Amino acid sequence: MNNLIFAWRNLWRNRRRTMITSASIFFAVFFALVMRSFQLGSYDHMYKNVIESYSGYIQVQHKDFWDEKIVDNTFPYDSEREQQLLADENVVAAIPRFESFALASNGPQTKGVLVMGVDPEKEVHLSKVTDKMVKYRLTPESIEKINQDPNIPEKVKELAPLFENSAYTTVSRLQLDLGIKDKDASQFMPAVERYAKFENGSIHMGESGVWVGDKLSQYLQLGIGDTIVLISQGYHATTAAGKYEIKGIVKLPLPDLDNKIVYLPLDVCQGLYNAEGNLTSLALAVNNNHDRAIAETVQRISAVAGEDQKVMEWREMNEVMVSQMDADDKGGQIMLGILYLVIAFGIFGTVLMLTSERKREFGVLVAIGMQKRKLASIMTLEMLLIGLLGILAGATVATLVILYGVEHPLVFKGETAKMFEEYGMEPMMAFWTIDTYYIWQIVIVTLMVLLAISYPMRKIFGMKIVNALRA
């Protein structure tokens, strides 16, 4: 009889045990894949937020700026050098920036802020600040209008005050917080959008005006048209001070940055710090952002950059976050290791029981003429089938969850969202798409099954038939 049919029938001798073992493998594969996808997706999302909101993938800086972030460590903008940078195959755009710190004040409130001088048009290539402008805000007035609208459901009216003064950059997030289902959106959202609409102005090179982070605006109690006062130390210890009209509010995905960012037009910012024509960095937008491509681009760019300049990649510029993520990653791997260990013991327990139960049968089979290697191959097939059932089922369900999750990240709201924000994270969990980690989890579980098979193999090849027949 074919070994495979033999193994398949053996599998269903103890249906419940096979199902339990396969289920344990199923859960191991499923949780390993989903947990890993969650973890990697969240890291990627955080990295992207930081990179795209702030650092960019590569920056050209004054060689001393990273160690001592003062405006004296800036370099003059050089269009020829910019062209050389743009000539690199992986560089899409060079975005000039002037970055420093200042004390910001409005009335009695004062706060240390990050001042970012940007060219709003060029930022479209990297930070896309305009996409992060607040478009809706649930002000007390807008909530009042929602309450007075007889067509809006009571549930929405109950939820709206919970989000008083919350700002939204997308309509979908506003809809989520107000608990309006997609099927009802066309009915209620137009009115809600109208009531909560938030008008921003734009900033332009050569024109005084700022955009501030949503959290910072709330802290300093600033609204559109209000004035913010900035004071700092300028180039070569001059005094840098100025007052600027708030033209717009941005809501950055990183709460920490959102709490301290002030965007000025680049030339206005250079004027504030008395460093006309100087830059703290040229952030580079790239085509290919894979680690290897970035490293190669850095290498090429370094050859083009001036002697007083330094080329840095995003990992160097976000060391703290990268090491935090690395530590979290290790923690995740330890958790996976524990999960594997528990499952491995489960599989081994099954194998142990199965071998012990069938010891006599093994003896009979060899006594009547089955070669030990054939018996071993049947046992191997049997265990692989159990493993395969669990692995395939786990991988299939996990794939569906991951593919759905990639398209529909988990967005938290209410108290959970606040908790995330308190930890400086965007209230969202993203999935990472199917990648090498996926193969690895499956390989590890398969290896666990193969390792468990070694026990019956040892028993079969070391078996004394007389002893086995007495079992």
Next chain:
Amino acid sequence: MKVLEIKNVHKIYNSSEVKVHAVNDISLDFEKGEFAAIVGPSGSGKTTLLNMIGGLDTPTDGEILVDNTNLAELKSSKLIDFRMRNIGFVFQSYNLIPVLTAKENVEFIMSLQKWDKKERDQRTFELLKAVGLEDRVNSRPSKLSGGQQQRVAVARALASKPKFVLADEPTANLDSKSTETLLDIMEELNREEGITFIFSTHDARVVKKARRVITVEDGKVISDERKN
């Protein structure tokens, strides 16, 4: 024609405290077509002797020749192959393969020997008919009674036309009716196929049917009687 020769066989078990001489200098010959019973009290050494004859255990000293082949000279995988082609086994607890049907259990050894399917089917049908189970070919062991299972085991033992069949207490777990049926079947197959049957048994009914009775006590043959 001799199918089995046992020459001065000893089996000594060395435990930490005592040395047990389970088989002590036994020499026996078996001719083709014999229907022999090895009898003796518990612990007399009959199962040990049967295990050594079947190549399941090795003698401490002496030789066992099956069709002039010394079992001790065969390496593990060769011995398994030799056993499959020359020796049939019937165990006390039937020991059928639970995931196979009666038919598959009988044809199992023929499959291992890669018999042609047609020949295999024909032989299986003949044997199952001979043991009166032609209507239970597709039943798994769990659906058969103890007596029926033992009849399938006999058919399995005879499937590949071995030189002899070793049956270790084949009737120990059977009621008297099943025992009678089984013994009649084995006797008939022995006559029809000319295959040697060697039993170890306590059962007086088996002894009565046997044409040769070998009595073993304390690892020694104390009598070897042939009936006419």
